[in-house]
Amino acid sequence: MSTAISTSLRTLFPILIFICLGWTDSRLSATQADLPEDHQRGLAQITEGRVKGTVAFLASDELAGRGTPSREFNIAAAFVAARFQGAGLKGGGKDGSFYQETMMREVQTPASGVVYQTTAGIDLPHFGLLAATDAFDYSGPTTLVDPEQDLSQLKLDGVATVLWKSEAKGNRAISQVARLANSLKAAGAKALVLYTAEESELVQLGIAARERSRIESPRSQISLPVLLGKGDPAAGEVRLTVPGLIVTELPMRNVIGVLEGSDPQLKQEAILFTAHLDHLGARPGTGEDSIYNGADDDASGCTAVLTLADAFAAMPTRPKRSVIFMTFWGEEQGLLGSRQFAAEPTWPLEKITANVNIEMIGRPEAGANEKIWMTGWQASDLGGLMNVESAKIGVEIFEHPRFSAMLYRASDNWSLVEKGVIAHSFSAGSLHADYHQPDDEWERLNIPHMTRVIQGLFIGSQGICNGLVTPKAAK
Numbered sequence: 001m002s003t004a005i006s007t008s009l010r011t012l013f014p015i016l017i018f019i020c021l022g023w024t025d026s027r028l029s030a031t032q033a034d035l036p037e038d039h040q041r042g043l044a045q046i047t048e049g050r051v052k053g054t055v056a057f058l059a060s061d062e063l064a065g066r067g068t069p070s071r072e073f074n075i076a077a078a079f080v081a082a083r084f085q086g087a088g089l090k091g092g093g094k095d096g097s098f099y100q101e102t103m104m105r106e107v108q109t110p111a112s113g114v115v116y117q118t119t120a121g122i123d124l125p126h127f128g129l130l131a132a133t134d135a136f137d138y139s140g141p142t143t144l145v146d147p148e149q150d151l152s153q154l155k156l157d158g159v160a161t162v163l164w165k166s167e168a169k170g171n172r173a174i175s176q177v178a179r180l181a182n183s184l185k186a187a188g189a190k191a192l193v194l195y196t197a198e199e200s201e202l203v204q205l206g207i208a209a210r211e212r213s214r215i216e217s218p219r220s221q222i223s224l225p226v227l228l229g230k231g232d233p234a235a236g237e238v239r240l241t242v243p244g245l246i247v248t249e250l251p252m253r254n255v256i257g258v259l260e261g262s263d264p265q266l267k268q269e270a271i272l273f274t275a276h277l278d279h280l281g282a283r284p285g286t287g288e289d290s291i292y293n294g295a296d297d298d299a300s301g302c303t304a305v306l307t308l309a310d311a312f313a314a315m316p317t318r319p320k321r322s323v324i325f326m327t328f329w330g331e332e333q334g335l336l337g338s339r340q341f342a343a344e345p346t347w348p349l350e351k352i353t354a355n356v357n358i359e360m361i362g363r364p365e366a367g368a369n370e371k372i373w374m375t376g377w378q379a380s381d382l383g384g385l386m387n388v389e390s391a392k393i394g395v396e397i398f399e400h401p402r403f404s405a406m407l408y409r410a411s412d413n414w415s416l417v418e419k420g421v422i423a424h425s426f427s428a429g430s431l432h433a434d435y436h437q438p439d440d441e442w443e444r445l446n447i448p449h450m451t452r453v454i455q456g457l458f459i460g461s462q463g464i465c466n467g468l469v470t471p472k473a474a475k
């Protein structure tokens with residue numbers, strides 16, 4: 001008897017496990033089955049296959065890191081517009097276009113044409129230009145300036161000369177030069193000669209500035225011609241001739257699709273889902289892999305925007321409020337696309353109920369699978385409101401102890417916050433070692449996690465989209 005029991009238990013055991021698992025499974029789908037039909041139809045659009053298919057294309061080597069500006073960025077923008085159109089959205093730009101375009105200046109410093117001499121005609125050694133604005137020609141005295149002194153009291157005329165000692169790298173070095181140039185310009189200087197060592201970062205940046213054109217962003221705008229001097233600062237009378245910048249005007253585009261709300265009143269108001277389409281592009285000669293794919297940053301966010309557009313558009317009853325889907329250009333150069341939208345909004349900003357900006361959702365921190373953190377948690381009640389709903393499908397939206405405060409100003413939501421809109425970034429990731437590196441590849445993304453996060457954002461925003469709740473800014 002006992003043998004018979006244990007045998008039958010042994011036989012039954014796998015079946016029992018199967019039943020338990022099956023029971024758990026059916027309970028999970030029972031939770032989804034409790035959701036309204038509209039929500040279920042939307043959720044059915046957000047599958048791992050679709051998520052992977054979209055992000056693998058956006059982060060492919062063929063799109064060359066979607067640099068600003070580049071032909072590949074424009075291809076990515078055309079893809080987003082086509083997907084919006086395919087989902088049945090209306091163009092949210094001027095005259096029903098899916099694009100909001102602006103002309104950007106792409107600038108390059110000229111490789112030759114600089115004259116730097118004593119007035120007696122003796123050439124002074126230099127590494128060339130770091131930056132130039134307009135063509136400039138000057139003969140007269142130079143003034144040696146100590147950058148540590150109070151520059152606001154300074155009165156200058158002609159060329160300022162500075163011994164450059166900073167060890168800042170890359171963008172930080174450029175910002176420091178830009179700040180110094182601005183102060184010297186305000187003091188009356190017409191050009192700046194920075195004396196530096198050959199191994200200085202500025203010399204590398206000077207070479208890059210004449211080899212490659214770049215988008216002029218407010219952060220990198222240097223308001224004076226800057227020449228890099230060699231050796232000891234020249235004193236006395238000099239002659240300086242600098243050619244003007246080589247300028248190309250290029251169109252850049254935000255892509256905007258609108259799903260009009262179904263309520264005659266509430267449709268005036270909109271919830272805005274955004275992500276930045278650009279990344280760092282390709283940097284040939286930097287190593288074996290020179291393409292910065294930006295799979296997590298921020299092809300993952302754009303994939304969320306596209307998949308959410310499909311999900312909302314698939315609901316048999318459209319949400320009461322309008323839902324706008326948008327991708328930005330130029331985030332990596334200083335939030336340029338979102339600043340453009342904030343300056344020339346195609347939807348009245350006071351009628352934007354909330355901006356859900358999606359950034360880096362593909363690589364969760366340890367222990368934070370299927371969880372989303374919102375930046376600027378304390379600035380409004382948006383995160384709490386969305387969490388109540390996303391919890392229905394088991395996705396948590398929370399305040400990250402470090403990143404929520406630290407990164408509130410670090411992405412495109414900030415351009416809208418500055419205009420008084422409730423705008424936050426939603427992230428479900430980590431600052432991993434591949435951040436802003438060529439290894440930010442789609443193969444390293446956690447697709448099941450990403451898919452659940454997008455589902456969480458979809459369910460999490462239903463109350464707001466349907467006018468049941470309205471987020472409020474903190475007092």
Ligand SMILES: [Zn+2]
Pocket residue numbers: 276297298331359360411
């Ligand atoms: Zn980003």
